[in-house]
Amino acid sequence: xxxxxxxxxxxxxxxxxxxxxxxxxxxxxxxxxxxxxxxxxxxxxxxxxxxxxxxxxxxxxxxxxxxxxxxxxxxxxxxxxxxxxxxxxxxxxxxxxxxxxxxxxxxxxxxxxxxxxxxxxxxxxxxxxxxxxxxxxxxxxxxxxxxxxxxxxxxxxxxxxxxxxxxxxxxxxxxxxxxxxxxxxxxxxxxxxxxxxxxxxxxxxxxxxxxxxxxxxxxxxxxxxxxxxxxxx
Amino acid sequence: xxxxxxxxxxxxxxxxxxxxxxxxxxxxxxxxxxxxxxxxxxxxxxxxxxxxxxxxxxxxxxxxxxxxxxxxxxxxxxxxxxxxxxxxxxxxxxxxxxxxxxxxxxxxxxxxxxxxxxxxxxxxxxxxxxxxxxxxxxxxxxxxxxx
Numbered sequence: 001x002x003x004x005x006x007x008x009x010x011x012x013x014x015x016x017x018x019x020x021x022x023x024x025x026x027x028x029x030x031x032x033x034x035x036x037x038x039x040x041x042x043x044x045x046x047x048x049x050x051x052x053x054x055x056x057x058x059x060x061x062x063x064x065x066x067x068x069x070x071x072x073x074x075x076x077x078x079x080x081x082x083x084x085x086x087x088x089x090x091x092x093x094x095x096x097x098x099x100x101x102x103x104x105x106x107x108x109x110x111x112x113x114x115x116x117x118x119x120x121x122x123x124x125x126x127x128x129x130x131x132x133x134x135x136x137x138x139x140x141x142x143x144x145x146x147x148x149x150x151x152x153x154x155x156x157x158x159x160x161x162x163x164x165x166x167x168x169x170x171x172x173x174x175x176x177x178x179x180x181x182x183x184x185x186x187x188x189x190x191x192x193x194x195x196x197x198x199x200x201x202x203x204x205x206x207x208x209x210x211x212x213x214x215x216x217x218x219x220x221x222x223x224x225x226x227x228x229x230x231x232x233x
Numbered sequence: 234x235x236x237x238x239x240x241x242x243x244x245x246x247x248x249x250x251x252x253x254x255x256x257x258x259x260x261x262x263x264x265x266x267x268x269x270x271x272x273x274x275x276x277x278x279x280x281x282x283x284x285x286x287x288x289x290x291x292x293x294x295x296x297x298x299x300x301x302x303x304x305x306x307x308x309x310x311x312x313x314x315x316x317x318x319x320x321x322x323x324x325x326x327x328x329x330x331x332x333x334x335x336x337x338x339x340x341x342x343x344x345x346x347x348x349x350x351x352x353x354x355x356x357x358x359x360x361x362x363x364x365x366x367x368x369x370x371x372x373x374x375x376x377x378x379x380x
Binding site: 188189191192193195196199209210216217218 | 247248249251254256258265267351353354355
């Protein structure tokens with residue numbers, strides 16, 4: 001089973017389309033856990049979605065709560081304002097079951113901004129991944145002190161722990177840019193914050209930066225050629 | 234050299250302050266740096282352009298050392314910053330008031346500033362495909378490719 005975890009802090013206007021993109025997945029063995037992270041707006045998910053409400057604690061805490069409350073052997077995360085491409089779950093599930101050593105499967109993503117759409121590329125956006133639960137647990141989960149860059153931080157730690165990630169060429173995630181995106185305009189700050197966390201791990205003796213990792217960093221983290229290529233939809 | 238004025242090498246270098254530490258990233262090389270304590274204060278001051286003597290004077294208001302002692306320690310530090318291309322000389326200075334360190338604190342122990350450079354993340358710049366918005370806004374449709 002794949003547990004689909006949706007952390008939500010408001011964004012009621014996006015919920016229906018996010019759920020429709022989950023319904024359109026050709027993968028029936030799934031559960032959907034919506035973690036309402038203290039939304040001011042009322043979120044009204046349909047009955048088949050399990051809804052957990054908690055005081056506002058941030059996206060990391062909401063995702064970790066969803067993981068704890070879910071039962072699937074595999075974990076997939078979809079932010080309420082994003083969409084999955086058809087076939088995302090089945091492709092990534094197939095990639096993980098074909099390689100028992102793999103802890104993460106990741107597809108490509110595109111960004112949607114008004115009438116523009118980017119070419120496909122790959123970055124550590126969690127919505128483009130499916131995790132084996134034991135790999136997620138090994139990573140330590142999302143850093144609940146981070147309100148920005150938490151997905152990049154998680155992927156860094158997966159790389160540092162030599163968790164095998166397999167890549168699928170097809171597009172998995174449609175990331176919608178809009179006025180309410182929490183990440184917009186904070187890219188550089190979140191980038192620096194991820195490095196700050198890594199420096200903290202080095203100083204704490206949890207990590208030796210001179211030690212060669214099993215997988216090349218560049219390939220593990222992403223390829224961005226398509227990110228700056230935009231076309232009109 | 235004593236009167237040379239430097240500034241942070243922006244936009245190639247970006248930095249963020251996290252409490253006592255500044256994390257600086259050179260976007261052209263992918264090398265990232267840690268600056269703690271005195272080094273973090275000195276680096277942030279350089280965002281306003283400064284000579285060694287001006288830095289020393291501003292730092293002496295916070296740290297328990299004379300401007301002369303601080304200036305002596307700043308020399309090797311500034312040289313490190315130059316070698317890493319984190320700072321560049323300023324040709325034509327902008328007018329500004331005296332340098333001041335933001336935040337509270339006086340008489341703090343002075344430790345010679347040091348720069349810690351890390352180049353262990355190959356391809357670090359790949360983390361930043363979504364460039365900060367410039368004057369022209371972002372995103373914008375790419376020019377049609379001509380082969």
